[in-house]
Amino acid sequence: MSSVPQQRLLRTEIPGPRSLELQARKSAAVASGVGTTLPVYIERAGGGILVDVDGNQLIDFGSGIAVTSVGASAPRVVDAVRQQVGDFTHTCFMVTPYEEYLAVCETLNELTPGDHEKRTALFNSGAEAVENAIKIARHATGRSAVIAFDHAYHGRTNLTMALTAKSMPYKHGFGPFAGEVYRMPMAYPYRWPTGPENCAEEAFAAFVEQAHAQVGESNVAAVIVEPIQGEGGFIAPAPGFLRMVADWCREHGIVFIADEIQSGFCRTGDWFAISHEGVVPDLITTAKGIAGGLPLSAVTGRAELMDAVHGGGLGGTYGGNPVACAAALAAIETMRAEDLAGAAKRIESIMVPRLQALAAKHDVIGDVRGRGAMIAIELVQGNGSKTPNPALAAAISAACHADGLVTLTAGTFGNVLRFLPPLVIGEALLNEGLDIIEGIVGRLA
CATH class of the missing domain: 3.40.640.10 (Type I PLP-dependent aspartate aminotransferase-like (Major domain))
Incomplete structure (x- = not known):
């Protein structure tokens, strides 16, 4: 069990002042070709939560790009x-x-x-x-x-x-x-x-x-x-x-x-x-x-x-x-x-029906796909068009970040939101992350 409290908590805007200071240091010290999806600097992490240097606790739907499947500080x-x-x-x-x-x-x-x-x-x-x-x-x-x-x-x-x-x-x-x-x-x-x-x-x-x-x-x-x-x-x-x-x-x-x-x-x-x-x-x-x-x-x-x-x-x-x-x-x-293969199936059983229901309401979600805890939605122009909509994907992801949910984009056309939660994430956090996505899609679509 992670020692990091498993709850979302926003103490500052995202990114916060300390993260912004560190991002300024990055600009001065790190090659600009090394990009950063979300310039929030992490000091602790565990389970489904990332804790940044400003004390914010973010829900993790990225797992460091599918790396920390067992959590970022798994006890074993x-x-x-x-x-x-x-x-x-x-x-x-x-x-x-x-x-x-x-x-x-x-x-x-x-x-x-x-x-x-x-x-x-x-x-x-x-x-x-x-x-x-x-x-x-x-x-x-x-x-x-x-x-x-x-x-x-x-x-x-x-x-x-x-x-x-x-x-x-x-x-x-x-x-x-x-x-x-x-x-x-x-x-x-x-x-x-x-x-x-x-x-x-x-x-x-x-x-x-x-x-x-x-x-x-x-x-x-x-x-x-x-x-x-x-x-x-x-x-x-x-x-x-x-x-x-x-x-x-x-x-x-x-x-x-x-x-x-x-x-x-x-x-x-x-x-x-x-x-x-x-x-x-x-x-x-x-x-x-x-x-x-x-x-x-x-x-x-x-x-x-x-x-x-x-x-x-x-x-x-x-x-x-x-x-x-x-x-x-x-x-x-x-x-x-911990039967994390079974955990991935349970994550799919929660995420996919909710995302499919969201797609039924908003035709800008052209496709819901994936397996286990490797799930994505493809954003399109809607109204029957499959034309890729990378601007909407980027806007949804940015809004998720501002609300304390770490998400990633992907796709040849840059129009896919991909979700890679840690396999140890709790069901309450998973559903809270989906609540955030549903609210943002409803607002922006």
Whole structure:
């Protein structure tokens, strides 16, 4: 149980005077390219509440972008980190290894989909995990081409920017990007031209045609996909689409990579979102929710693929840091002990009906979608138009912030509000956050 009082409390305007002072220091000290969604400076957090330096207590519907799923100060994580820091903070696993790294790898080999023999390698960030998954696929297959999808987001490094679909702010002015990356259509039910009922089959047919014509199956090392697209707007591909793509990959000896960096670790009501589709990936990348807020990521996959890379070909100075590994083991223990996959389903059962009822009242909400505690609404112009409405999404989010609710926007068109509450959030806070959203949408729509 968090020691942070689980109630919203506004003592000042948002942001308050102390936060504004700190934001002025940021402007003078931090590169302007490092943006801030809400310039409220946090000094404590736990459960579903963030406490800022002015004493305001904000409801958290962001979880640090799906990172603090177990809460920002989960007791098991705090205790494990304190213990590990007291023992040692670093040796570099590639120099003198330690058991914590092994335990995380063994746990991921057990948790990830499929009963085949697996191996895991640990890294620092989601982008680093994606980079290494591509390295592994290329090395194992002897091929170079990689297929990604419209609306995808895979990171901010050179290769992962090439995989990412959205230009601004992620790619603009940073090219040229890594080569041999090809983009295919995503089965986006809400925006599929002939309707959601045709989406999976038609999107897969277009995928197969374009992959054959533009790349050639024998040249493709990997297909990488988010089972629910994150920055692209929480797009859940039409049912059946991922199964068809995975089967096509297997037919042609192509590595199927599930990027679960945002959707993993109970976030969607299962350990991993790909399980909702009944698909077993060859490789799976994880990060964000893995370690209760500490930087850690992983690639887990079929032993024959992971072991194809020569000794020394994978690794990094900080990858699998012992403190982060201790945090991950404690976070996963928390997920198991508190049934956070079940908690995500309960969050969905509260959020989705209320958001659907709100959409029925206001036609500027074009779509309500997502799974578990990974839910979004897409804002449009209304009156039958699906034209994206990024201005309304930004206005609603800003109003939520002013009322003490942390929300995030997303989407290729910037018109999606995404909700990522901690899986440990209380039902009263969850409903209070939804009350705020309903009031603001009613006022602004």
